[in-house]
Structure formats: structure tokens, C-alpha cells
Amino acid sequence: MGSLSHFLDIEVIPTFAGLFLSQAQYISDILSQLHMDGAKSVSTPMSTTDKLPPANLSSAIEVSSYRRLLGLLQYLNLTHPDISFAVNSLSNYMHGPLESHWAAAKRVLRYLKGTLCHGLFLHSRTPLRLTAFADADWGGSLTDGKSTTAYVLYLGSNVVSWKSARQKTVLRSSTEAGYRALAHSTAEILWVQHLLQEIGVSLASSPILFCDNLSAMYVCKNLVFHSRIKHLALDFFFVWDLVVVGSLHVHHVPSTSQLADALAKPLSWKLLLSLLVQDWCLRWILHLAEVC
Structure with a gap:
């Protein structure tokens, strides 16, 4: 054909x-x-x-x-x-x-x-490394007060998965909303990891998850903070176990560089353009790193 x-x-x-x-x-x-x-x-x-x-x-x-x-x-x-x-x-x-x-x-x-000419570009040669950006818009819905979960998952320089969805329950703090977003993105990372393993593809290193919520990041690394979010116990241990054994690395990223922000709330054209440019630069940096 x-x-x-x-x-x-x-x-x-x-x-x-x-x-x-x-x-x-x-x-x-x-x-x-x-x-x-x-x-x-x-x-x-x-x-x-x-x-x-x-x-x-x-x-x-x-x-x-x-x-x-x-x-x-x-x-x-x-x-x-x-x-x-x-x-x-x-x-x-x-x-x-x-x-x-x-x-x-x-x-x-x-x-x-x-943006008629826009689309997705899939590099044929890219490092086998999973990188994700997770974000949450706390209480962004005016009708029911619920938050929005958003994440973007990269395999090397290629976008392979993304999501924007309203959370099912009303959460009382931005930490809870951010941590719930971390849990959902972690589940997606594991799913893609298992899919790659089934087809015989091994990753070069442990996945890296970026978030701009410092409180949520501290919670997933430090057991002391667990008492503050007991009602999120399952999500807490789900992410914390992976961080402890080194199967997942969670790093902070400034809000101005949070690529998942475009999937969590409406943005001004300047901020949207800035994130699109950063996304393009990230792809080429990862691609050039592999070529070199």
C-alpha cells in the first residue's frame, strides 16, 4: 500500500x-x-x-x-x-x-x-527517558469549586500522553490538589513504563516528574508531612513508595516553566506563547543531546 x-x-x-x-x-x-x-x-x-x-x-x-x-x-x-x-x-x-x-x-x-499548521512531531531518534510535568488549578471551577488535574508526559523529546480533567471531589488546599495531580501523573508514568517493558524497551534512567507546588513535592519525599493529609493516604503511599526506592524522581519547576499549566487553566497569549517556545526548546535540547 x-x-x-x-x-x-x-x-x-x-x-x-x-x-x-x-x-x-x-x-x-x-x-x-x-x-x-x-x-x-x-x-x-x-x-x-x-x-x-x-x-x-x-x-x-x-x-x-x-x-x-x-x-x-x-x-x-x-x-x-x-x-x-x-x-x-x-x-x-x-x-x-x-x-x-x-x-x-x-x-x-x-x-x-x-494554528492550522501546528501538530505533533515525533522524532525517530530520541533518548529513552520518561519526563512528566504535573499541575493542578486549585478550585478553578466556579460552578462546583473543584480543581483541575493536568499533566504532560514525554518519551525523550516526544509528547506521548497528556490529560486535563476536573477532579472528582472538592479539596481544601492547593497542596491536596497538587498532590492528587502528582498521583494521577505517576499512574500514567507507570502505565507507559509497563507498556514499554512489554514490547522490550528498557529506559535509560528512572522517570522524572516536575511540579511547581513545593508543598506537594515535600509531601511525597518526607513522611513527616503525612499526618496533614491522612485523607489522601492511598495517593500518598502510592507516590512515596516509588520515590523512596528511586523508581521516580520528583523535582520542582518554576510556575513560568510549568508546561502542564496550559492544560490546567486559561492562559494569556504571552504566557501560552512562552510555554510553547519552552516546549519546543526542551524537545530540541533532548534531541541534540541524543545526537551528540
Whole structure:
């Protein structure tokens, strides 16, 4: 059948250094279907000032159209991790979307129009090392006070897994929210580790997990702090056991360099651009380190 060029609406572009995955045509088709070809692009997927109101069944717009659009956006998340938070947030209003929710969903499309050439690049040669960034937006939801968990997982310089999801319970401190995010990202690290082992791939070193919450980082390294979060006992021992035996290293990263921040809350275009540039620099540093 020849070289792989398209797979489930994902365009695969081979280069000398690896594969570039793009959904540019898929995005163009959606914009055409919704008559947004001429819409003006925006620099961020969500506004940092306009807050989404709660769903309202009595004032809801056509639910089927909203759900269909969210389904299309969820599939675009395969090559656009930067829209993960927006799609996750908008998915919470499926039962009673308002005009403001519909406008916010169309804003994501306007952002995608401006980033049509963006996608995922997979280097063919990259160090076999797992690195993750975990973050939490404590009490960020105005409707129920719940926090958002976000993480990004790299295999060498390649992004292989990411998540943005609202936590199931209301937590009383940023430490609890941050530690819950650490536990979820640790579980994903272990899953990828076991998957690599099953296919015969061994890692060069123990995974490294970066977080910008100093309190959460201290908790996972020091048993003394356990008494303060007894209600998170299972998450505590799950991460602490791995740290103690050296199977996982947890390091602090400044909030300005927390790459998972883009998946935890709306960001201004300057901060979003800064994180995208840092992500690009991190990939090339890891790639050059392997080449050299």
C-alpha cells in the first residue's frame, strides 16, 4: 500500500528526522461545515476574563449541534494538546449549553484556524527517558469549586500522553490538589513504563516528574508531612513508595516553566506563547543531546 500518508483523518508527513502528525485538513473541513472559513483567528483557545456560566436547561440552545462540535474538538485533541483544557471545560455543559458556551466552543475553532499548521512531531531518534510535568488549578471551577488535574508526559523529546480533567471531589488546599495531580501523573508514568517493558524497551534512567507546588513535592519525599493529609493516604503511599526506592524522581519547576499549566487553566497569549517556545526548546535540547 506504500508509505503511510493518512490515518483516521490524521495526515502523516515523513521527514528526515521523524514524523509530523497534522489534522489541518480535518480542521479546514470543520470550519467549512460551520461557515467559519472567514472567521478571524484568536491567539488563545479560551478567554482569561470571560467566565462560563452554569448550564441551564430552560435556556439551552440546540444540544445536538453543541455535542457534535465538542465531539469533533475532542478528536482534534489527538494532535493539539493545547486545546485539552478548553475541550474538557466545555464538555461539562453538554446537558444544557448556553449561547456563551457555543461562542466559547467556536472560539476554540478560531484558535485552531490560526494554528492550522501546528501538530505533533515525533522524532525517530530520541533518548529513552520518561519526563512528566504535573499541575493542578486549585478550585478553578466556579460552578462546583473543584480543581483541575493536568499533566504532560514525554518519551525523550516526544509528547506521548497528556490529560486535563476536573477532579472528582472538592479539596481544601492547593497542596491536596497538587498532590492528587502528582498521583494521577505517576499512574500514567507507570502505565507507559509497563507498556514499554512489554514490547522490550528498557529506559535509560528512572522517570522524572516536575511540579511547581513545593508543598506537594515535600509531601511525597518526607513522611513527616503525612499526618496533614491522612485523607489522601492511598495517593500518598502510592507516590512515596516509588520515590523512596528511586523508581521516580520528583523535582520542582518554576510556575513560568510549568508546561502542564496550559492544560490546567486559561492562559494569556504571552504566557501560552512562552510555554510553547519552552516546549519546543526542551524537545530540541533532548534531541541534540541524543545526537551528540
